[in-house]
Amino acid sequence: MNNKITFPELVDLVAQKANTSKRMSEVFLKEFFATISSAMIEGDSVKVKGLGTFKVTAVKERSTRSVNDGGIITIPDHKKITFVPDPAMARTINTPFEHFEVVTLDDEVTDEKLDEIDKSIDAPAPETLDNEDETQAENVEELVEEPKQEQVPLVQQEEPQEEPVEEPAPQVMPPVFVATPPLLEEQRETSPEPAKPIEPPTIPAATPPAPVPPVAPVPAPEELPTIPVAPPTSAPKVPEAPVAVAAPVSEVPEAPITPVTDAAALRRSWWRGFAVGALAMLLVALLVGMLSHCGKTSGENDEPAIVVSDTTANDSAAVQPATTAAPVMTDTVTDKKEDWPVNIAKRHYGHEVFWVYIYLENKDKLNDYMKVPTGTVLVIPPAEKYGIDASDPASIKKAQDEANRAYIESMK
Amino acid sequence: MDNKQLVDKLARSLKRDRNDIKNLIEAFNAVVASRCGELDSIAVPGFGTLEGRKKNERVMVNPATHKRMLIPPKISLNFKVSNVLKNRMKP
Known part of the structure; x- marks a missing residue:
């Protein structure tokens, strides 16, 4: 630029x-x-x-x-x-602004109101700029942190909650894979770029997805004493980023209440949050161990482990149907350049006018209707949610109206 | 001079096929479209600068109806003549 x-x-x-x-x-x-x-x-x-x-x-x-x-x-x-x-x-x-139309303002909108809008837009502007700079000035360090940053706004809460959400991820994953194979493929196509620099330190983490579910309940008790190991939990998160994001995202629109209450309970007991996060961590470690030792030791730990994992299993049970019912797609903008919402809409829905729905789902990550910065993970709402149909003029008209409304909304 | 004359002239002076020239012009246009669309500017010495500029949204009053209208933002392609060419234009 x-x-x-x-x-x-x-x-x-x-x-x-x-x-x-x-x-x-x-x-x-x-x-x-x-x-x-x-x-x-x-x-x-x-x-x-x-x-x-x-x-x-x-x-x-x-x-x-x-x-x-x-x-x-x-x-x-x-x-x-x-x-x-x-x-x-x-x-x-x-192209980026092609779908805006001239809007006639009502008589009620006075100059004072417009001034207020200007001020309110000016105020948060530097913040968003900073974010953009951060994401654009991608150092390797930031790359490691970045997926985490994106997860936080999605989950809308602090770490203790993030970890439980993290934990069900491997379990939720398989259905997601089944539900939207082409999309995940696309994710992989686009996502490897940020993941690459991170992969080396966490090679073991790359293996767990496939055999995870049966192993999941095993490792918890061992983990509790090993809290000092907890910091590395952030590491396994990273390679799984695209997947992990898919999971929490799917919760937000579909079943917002259950995770929040669960989270509230969990937040009260921090140690449990750590335990669950550690569980996810050990999961990875144990899997590697099992691959080499054929898992005799894991048998000893089985019984007490189930107690802990049961609670989380309930959580994930509530989550699972939601994700399978309405698979939520994500798209990562990882090209060298930033991308426009219109281009993303064209890729997914076949018509650029539907960018507005992507905008509505990702308001917190976008600004100024301009480019989506490199590395941003966007939620792509399923086409049914807004009745998106590129061949239906009524649907296109609706999207246009929606765009104008969102535009005026953003001015307020 | 219209496009056809321009292509003919270039084809003659470069001794290339007219289709080659057309392709090259198209390629140049594509470069302009993609780079100026990203608000970059293309400077050609002795000729001028092609530049994409973002114009912010604004409120305009329709002089006939006195209705106020919100004009959306826009990116436009601008050309600024270089001083060299400006001087050569002087009689």
């Missing part, structure tokens, strides 16, 4: 796009601009299809005051170049 592209860079870009040599591209571009310039110098307007028109207009002689001494000077008649972009080009460039 706001980069200046120099001529050599332009040569490279055009050569790439046109699949020709840099030499050819350079010769062409030089000749291209030279031809246009010389035509304009002769007073001829030049129209380039798909780009726009360079118009040469005559300006009449006029007199004006000199800025320096206040005397009257005359500017001789001369020619001026104006550029009018091709309508197609103008539309392409304006």
Whole structure:
């Protein structure tokens, strides 16, 4: 954004796009601009299809005051170049804002109200900017933290709750896989980039997903004394990020009440939260252990473990049907560049007008209707939730109205 | 000079097929669309700068009806003539 592209860079870009040599591209571009310039110098307007028109207009002689001494000077008649972009080009460039329409304001909306809106928008603005900077200035460190940051707003509460939510994740996962295989595939396609730098330290964590459910109840008691090990729990979270996010996200819209009450109870007893988090941690460790030792030791721990895991099993039982009933998809913007909500909507729903629903689901992560910063995990609501149908004009109209309403809403 | 004349002229001076020239112009347009759409600017020495600019939303009053309207934000493509070319335009 706001980069200046120099001529050599332009040569490279055009050569790439046109699949020709840099030499050819350079010769062409030089000749291209030279031809246009010389035509304009002769007073001829030049129209380039798909780009726009360079118009040469005559300006009449006029007199004006000199800025320096206040005397009257005359500017001789001369020619001026104006550029009018091709309508197609103008539309392409304006893609991000294409779906806004001019809205007539009601009489009740006074200037004072608008001023207030401006102030309220100005106030939180720096905050969101900071966030954007953070995510954009992705260091490896931040990469490690980032998925966590994103989880927090989703779960809307502090760590103790995050951990229990974490814990059911492996159990919830299999149904999600079954429900939306293509999407998860897509997630993997897009997500490996941030995950890569993190993977090395947590290679064991990568293995658990498949055989997890049977092992889950095993390890708890051993964990309780090993609380000092707890900090690393944040590590296994990371590689699972796309999956783990999928799980808490699905809870929020569908069954918001149960997790919250559970969480309240859990928050009162912090140790239990730690125990559950540690359980998830040991799960990973034990699995690796079992793979090598064929798990004799795990048998000893079985009985007391079940007590702890039962409570969490109840929690996850409440969660599970919700997730299977309405699989919530997530999409991670992990390309080199940021992406526009409209592009994401086009990918998922087949029409960019539905970006508004993505916006509504991810209000806290988006700002200014502009780009989605790299690494953001977005919730993609299921098409049925809003009656999204790209082939239905009524649905498109509805989305447009929704967009206008959201737009005005954001002004308030 | 319209697009056809421009393509013909370039094809002759570069001794290339007209389709090649068309492809190159299209590629240039694609670069402009993608980069200026991201508010970057493309500077061509001796010619000028093509630049995408974001215009913020604003409230406008329709002079006929006195209704106030909210104009949405917009990204527009601007061209600024370089001084070199401006000077060469002088008679």
